[in-house]
Amino acid sequence: AILEVLQxxxxxxxxxxxxxxxxDAQLHAFLEDMHETMLARKGIGLAAIQVGVPKRILIINxxxxxxxxxxxxxxxxxxxxxxxxxEGSILWREGCLSVPEFYEEIERHANLTLAYQDRHGxxxxxxASELLSVAxxxxxxxxxxxxxxDKLSMLKRKKFxxxxxxxxxxxx
Ligand code: QAP
Ligand code: CO
Numbered sequence: 175a176i177l178e179v180l181q182x183x184x185x186x187x188x189x190x191x192x193x194x195x196x197x198d199a200q201l202h203a204f205l206e207d208m209h210e211t212m213l214a215r216k217g218i219g220l221a222a223i224q225v226g227v228p229k230r231i232l233i234i235n236x237x238x239x240x241x242x243x244x245x246x247x248x249x250x251x252x253x254x255x256x257x258x259x260x261e262g263s264i265l266w267r268e269g270c271l272s273v274p275e276f277y278e279e280i281e282r283h284a285n286l287t288l289a290y291q292d293r294h295g296x297x298x299x300x301x302a303s304e305l306l307s308v309a310x311x312x313x314x315x316x317x318x319x320x321x322x323x324d325k326l327s328m329l330k331r332k333k334f335x336x337x338x339x340x341x342x343x344x345x346x
Contacts, residue, residue, distance in 0.1 A: 175207050175210065176207075176210055176211050176214045177207055177208070177211045177225040177226075178225065178226070179211065179215055179220075179224050179225060179271050179272060180223075180224055180225070180226055180272055181272050181273070181274065182272055182273045182321060182323070182338070184272070186223065186226055186228075187223060187224070187272055187316070187319065187321060188319040189223055189228045189319055190228075190317070190318055190319050191221075191222065191223050191228040191229050191230045191231075191316075191317045191318075192228060192229060192230065193229075193230050193254050194229050194230055194231060194253050194254055194291070197253075197291070197293060197294055197295035201231075201293060202293055204222075204227065204231075205231070205233065205251055205293055207225075208220055208222065208225065208231070208233050209233060209235070209246075209249060211225060212233060212235065212271070213235075213244070215271050217271045218234065218235060218236055218237065218244070218309060219232065219233065219234045219235075219309045219312060219313045220232065220233050220271060220313070221313045221316030221317060223316050223317070223319075224271060224272050224316060230253060230254050230255065230317050231251075231252070231253050232252045232255070232310075232313035232314065232316070232317070233249065233250065233251055233252070233313075234249075234250040234252070234306070234309045234310065234313065235248060235249045235250070236248065236305055236306060236309065250300075251292060251293050252288070252290045252310070252313075253290060253291040253292065253293070253295075254290060254291050255288055255289070255290040255310070255314055255317075256288070256289045256290070257283075257286050257287070257288055257310075257311075257314070258287045258288070258289050258299075259286060259287040260283035260285065260286045260287075261283065261284060261285040261286070262283065262284030262285055263281055263282065263283060263284055264281070264282055264283070264284040264304070264307070264308065265279050265280070265281055265282075266279065266280060266282060266305070266308040267279050267280075268280045268308065268312055268322045269322075270312070270321065270322055270323075272316075272321065273321060273322070273323055275341065276323070276334060276337060276338070278322070278323070278326055278330055278333075278334070280308075280312075280322050280325050280326075281325075282307065282308045282311045282312075283307060283311060284303060284304070284307060285301070285302065285303045285307055286301070286302050286307050286310065286311070287299065287300070287301050287302075288300050288301075288302065288310060
């Protein structure tokens with residue numbers, strides 16, 4: 175099923191999500207709904223809280239460099255993630271399904287090591303750089319109620335507020 179994606183300034187996006195303890199068929203069905211919703215909205219990453227579920231779950235499906243399309247076999251399902259190492263910094267122009275039509279450069283760690291659980295509760299580790307590293311940090315912020323626009327400099331934050339108010343007014 176395609177779920178509703180909550181949009182800024184929805185208060186629920188500020189929730190601190192809770193750890194997943196049960197890895198059952200219901201969780202698997204929810205992960206499928208998250209993937210379906212992310213693809214339908216043309217996203218590359220989604221956190222559970224964006225569809226109103228306060229659990230420490232995120233999914234990522236980056237396009238491949240070779241054909242710039244998303245392949246279902248590249249899907250990452252990341253549950254209860256913990257960053258164990260970071261290195262370097264990187265600037266990336268970010269967007270978010272919960273903050274439509276706004277994009278801005280954010281500074282992130284360039285490389286990271288992540289410990290997490292998969293859909294079966296198995297412990298995994300992964301090393302990420304570039305876009306994957308950025309996507310993981312962006313989605314992990316959602317688990318703590320943080321949006322990328324919270325990380326903007328004062329000047330860029332003002333630009334965002336202005337554009338947001340303008341977009342509100344142009345709605346009917
Ligand atoms: C998070 O973002 C992310 O405004 C995922 O109109 C951001 O999927 C990962 C989207 C930057 C890595 C780098 C945004 C789609 C999708 C929009 C997204 C929009 C339609 C954002
Ligand atoms: Co986001």
